[in-house]
Amino acid sequence: MANPPAGGEFELIARYLSHLGAERNDVLLGVGDDAAVVRAPPGRDLALAHDTLVDGVHFPHGMPGEQVGHRALAVNLSDLAAMGARPAWALLSLTLPCGDAEWVRAFASGLDGLARKVGLAVVGGDTTSGPLTVGLSVVGWLPTGQALRRSGARAGDELWVSGWPGEAAAGLACIQSGVASQSVPLAELVERFRWPQPRLELGAALLGRASACIDLSDGLAADIGKLCQASGVAADLDGRSLPVSAALRAGAADDRQLRRWLLAGGDDYELAFTLPAGTDPAPLRAAAGCAIHRIGRIVEGAGVRLDGEPVDSASLRGYDHFLADPGRGA
Numbered sequence: 001m002a003n004p005p006a007g008g009e010f011e012l013i014a015r016y017l018s019h020l021g022a023e024r025n026d027v028l029l030g031v032g033d034d035a036a037v038v039r040a041p042p043g044r045d046l047a048l049a050h051d052t053l054v055d056g057v058h059f060p061h062g063m064p065g066e067q068v069g070h071r072a073l074a075v076n077l078s079d080l081a082a083m084g085a086r087p088a089w090a091l092l093s094l095t096l097p098c099g100d101a102e103w104v105r106a107f108a109s110g111l112d113g114l115a116r117k118v119g120l121a122v123v124g125g126d127t128t129s130g131p132l133t134v135g136l137s138v139v140g141w142l143p144t145g146q147a148l149r150r151s152g153a154r155a156g157d158e159l160w161v162s163g164w165p166g167e168a169a170a171g172l173a174c175i176q177s178g179v180a181s182q183s184v185p186l187a188e189l190v191e192r193f194r195w196p197q198p199r200l201e202l203g204a205a206l207l208g209r210a211s212a213c214i215d216l217s218d219g220l221a222a223d224i225g226k227l228c229q230a231s232g233v234a235a236d237l238d239g240r241s242l243p244v245s246a247a248l249r250a251g252a253a254d255d256r257q258l259r260r261w262l263l264a265g266g267d268d269y270e271l272a273f274t275l276p277a278g279t280d281p282a283p284l285r286a287a288a289g290c291a292i293h294r295i296g297r298i299v300e301g302a303g304v305r306l307d308g309e310p311v312d313s314a315s316l317r318g319y320d321h322f323l324a325d326p327g328r329g330a
Contacts, residue, residue, distance in 0.1 A: 013031075015105075016105050018032070023121070026041070030123045036123035046139055047139070049079035049080055053071065053072050054133050065104065065109075066107065069109065070114050071110075071195075072111060072136050074195075078196070078198040078215045078269040080198070084142050085204075086140050086141055086200070089138070091123065092122050095129065096127070096128075148273075151231050152231060153212035157276055158279070159224070159297055160272070161270060162202055162290050162292050163199070164192075164243055164244075164247075165270055167188075169193075169261045170248055171193030186251055189251050196268075196269040199289075202284065202292070211276060213227075217268070222266075223272060225311075228303065233301070237304065241293065
C-alpha cells in the first residue's frame, strides 16, 4: 500500500465498502445503521465462521488488494462449505495503515466479485487504522440438523479429498523464491495460492452422504488428524492414491519436497471427507465442479498413517501461528 492517503474513513466506506456482494431480499437493514438486520429462513440452522487475515502472516506483504479481498472471503466460505452450508451474509472488519483509495477499491472489487458469485451480501462491519488486517465473519444456512461435522467418521469409511492438495503451498514457495512466472506449471501453482476456490457445491452435495468433513487449511495430514481426533478413529492413507497434479510434480525439486507440500503445505481450502464404504461418488463428482479423489480409509485407533506407517509429527502439527516461522507469509 504505497499510495498516499486518498480518502477519510467515511469517504472510503461510502465509495467502496457500502454495497458489497449480492442483493438479497432477506437483508432487512444493511450497511449504514448501528447493526444489520436479516431474516433467517424458516426450518434452517445457521452456520457462522470467522477468520482474520494479517499482512505478512496470511498473505505475502504487497499482495494486490483484489487478491486479498478474494482470499479473505474464500477462506471463510471454505469453512461454510465444510459444514454443507449455503452462504448468506457477512460482516467485514478492515484495518488499514492509510486511506489508500486505490488499494481499497481493488480489495472491494476482489471481495465483491466472489460475494456476488456465491450470492452473499456484506451487511456491515468496521473500518479503522493500523497494520493491514482483514477480519470477516460469514453466516450461512443449511437444513435443520444436517450440518456436516468432523466427528462422524467410523471405521470402514472411505476417505476422500477434493482438488489437488499441495498446489497452494507450492505456489507460495514460487512467489517467495521469485520464480512465479518462469513456466506454465509454476504459474498455475501461483494462481492456486492467489485465488483459492471454496468448494461450496461439493459441501452442499455431501449433506446426507458424508459421515464427516473438514476444510483443509493447515495441511492435509494435520487436518485429517483433527477429523480423526474428533471422531475417535485413525486414518490410513494410500500413498499411491494421493493426488499429485502435473504442476505440483513439475514445481517440486525432489520427492521429499513434493511430499512435504502434499501432506503439510496448507492453504489448500479443499475438503477432506469420509463416505460410508460403497457410496457411489458419481453424484458428488457431478455436483462438485472439481476433481475428488479417494485417498484411504478410516480404521480403528488414533492418528494418521501413510501406507501403514505413522505420518511424521511435523506434518501432523500443521501451521501454528505461535510456533511458525514469521516469514512464512500465509
